[in-house]
Amino acid sequence: MKNILIAGAGIGGLAVGALLAKDGYNVTIYTQNDPVESAYDWEDSNTTRLVEELTGVTLDDTQKGVLADNRYYSPSEKTPIETSFGGNPPEKMERKLLARLLTEYAENNGVQFVLHTKIVAAVTDNARVTGIRTEDGQVFTADLVIDACGVDSPVRKSLPDACGIEQNYAAGEVFYAYRGIYNKANDLPPDEHAYELYLMHRGEPGMSWFITEEDSTDILLGRFRPFGQEKVDAEWKNFKKNHPQLGENLLRGGTFGKIPVRRPLAKMACDGYAAIGDSAYMTYPMSGCGIDISIRAAYMLHACILADKDGAFTTQTLWKYNYDYICRHAHLPGVDILKNTLLNLKPEKLDLLFDKRIVDANDLSSGGANAGAKELFGKVGRGIFHLPTLLKTAKAALAGGHVAKVYKQIPAVYSEAQFIAWKRKVDKTVVVLKNP
Ligand SMILES: Cc1cc2nc3c(=O)[nH]c(=O)nc-3n(C[C@H](O)[C@H](O)[C@H](O)COP(=O)(O)OP(=O)(O)OC[C@H]3O[C@@H](n4cnc5c(N)ncnc54)[C@H](O)[C@@H]3O)c2cc1C
Known part of the structure; x- marks a missing residue:
């Protein structure tokens, strides 16, 4: 063998x-x-x-659980979007x-x-x-x-x-991540949207999360540049301002890692x-x-x-x-395009997309692959006074569907010439993160 x-x-x-x-x-x-x-x-x-x-x-039931629903924040944190997994929440173990x-x-x-x-x-x-x-x-x-x-x-x-x-990989294609699970400083129970996700958190390219569990709190930081404990301490203090339940004692994790x-x-x-x-x-x-x-x-x-x-x-x-x-997985490069398009916006533009609901939960999860004419039309109505931003986002949303089609044109049988021709096409779809 x-x-x-x-x-x-x-x-x-x-x-x-x-x-x-x-x-x-x-x-x-x-x-x-x-x-x-x-x-x-x-x-x-x-x-x-x-x-x-x-x-x-x-x-058994003690070995698995489910995630709570999400609440997404743009940098201003003023108009969060709450999403629901309905009866089908993702699992955890x-x-x-x-x-x-x-x-x-x-x-x-x-x-x-x-x-x-x-x-x-x-x-x-x-x-x-x-x-x-x-x-x-x-x-x-x-x-x-x-x-x-x-x-x-x-x-x-x-x-x-x-x-x-x-x-x-290039700069901007990998997250430098930190995750730490802390004790709970009070008895505040988790709400329905206990998984809070912060896009371009505090104006920085990347994201963070804050999760409130029954008996712990959980911070994740994801940035496009390496960072250390000093940054973690600063973000801990920042989260503490509006999450009094965040405790001081690190219970688990406290680990730095990289995520493509x-x-x-x-x-x-x-x-x-x-x-x-x-x-x-x-x-x-x-x-x-x-x-x-x-x-x-x-x-x-x-x-x-x-x-x-x-x-x-x-x-x-x-x-x-x-x-x-x-x-x-031909739909996933479209998600990458939407992510980078959003992160290439100035923080106030991302706020605007949230405020006007030009970006919605469907966009955040599908990368625009599901964007139909009706949805885009509705977004034009809400974003008409900010046309350049809207056009850019709509282009990225439409690219989601287009990109999946290009990816599916991968040659079924390998020949170098055909692979290179296809690769050239998919490379043209890439949206580079400008200031990682
Ligand atoms: C903070 C954080 C949170 C995450 N949360 C989730 C989540 O909730 N859900 C999810 O699906 N994914 C999550 N991920 C991503 C997930 O960890 C990876 O996508 C997944 O584990 C697949 O990675 P891998 O196993 O291929 O590589 P890795 O997990 O990196 O494993 C690589 C293996 O290779 C070994 N290795 C590395 N270098 C060498 C070397 N030089 N010589 C010998 N051995 C070597 C390592 O010891 C390890 O065994 C998270 C990642 C991070 C960093």
Whole structure:
């Protein structure tokens, strides 16, 4: 059976590794940290059914919960938009539990783990990836390297140009994030819209959230530039002004991380290599959620590898994975466009879009992919006195639908010429963040 090497114990890597090992492949995961110990110490938003279906474990009610409804704020914080999940709220579960279930499932299926191994680069033979190099100079080879090393993957970053894979992201495509869960300073119960989301918080590109739970409070900061504890302390003080329930004691988290918030890699596979999860920028660009997508991508990669009966693992044979992923998520680059268009506005313009309800909850979640003529007409009525702002936003909203169509034109069978022609088209749709 073929040898599959997984670089990093990312969510998608654990999932696809487990599925492949179950089918008899020799799968080894090389990773820097123990996947359970290093998992974030907090609850994340993800669909628990996907975890249950994959691992065969049924979670009980104490192991899963649901998110409260959202309240969105523009920079002035004067005219928030409240959104409702209706009867279908997103779920949440502990990240450590998720990591434990995936790791146990992988181990039970026969995946080998090599922990405390820092990968520094891909090993290549011309344009074929043949293995990885570790910090202490060791080389490990395999028939296929699956890159689950996260957004700063040293494997992806060291690929030769001949692989045709974008090695690096640009400024403005990654969130520098902090999340901390604090005690509650009073008994104020959470209201229906206890998940408060602040777009361009205090006029800075990025977002923050403040969540009031029954027995804790929760702060997340996401910015496009790195920041440290000093900034966290300043934002804590600012939140405290209108959230007296925010306590002083950090209970959990207090962690800094990075989240890709951009379109996925256009080419995520080449000879001997496939990227999954954050290493391929597989997140929802508005929220930064990547767990569900990584698990779904694991099924796609698994099916593609199984179909490669000879185990050639070339760009051509791995292309079905690349194709399926892009087609299935073709609406997400439109969300990225709307996000960047909104963040490129001056804070007072974003306030105006909220005040006049030119932007609504549907825009915030769909990236304009659902914008119909009727909705846009209604927005023109409300925004007529601010036409330039409106036109810009309407253009971005319409681009959401257009962009999905362009993404779906990805060639079904890989040919370099066709890929380059398609890539040229999708690159033209990108809206760059001006002042990250
Ligand atoms: C603050 C924060 C909050 C988030 N909240 C949510 C949420 O609520 N819902 C959601 O769906 N997503 C959330 N995300 C995003 C989510 O964490 C990722 O999208 C998801 O985990 C997929 O990333 P990954 O597993 O591919 O990569 P990672 O989680 O980065 O995992 C990479 C793996 O590779 C290993 N590794 C990295 N570098 C090396 C190296 N050099 N050598 C060896 N091993 C290495 C790491 O130890 C790790 O095991 C959040 C992210 C952050 C930072």
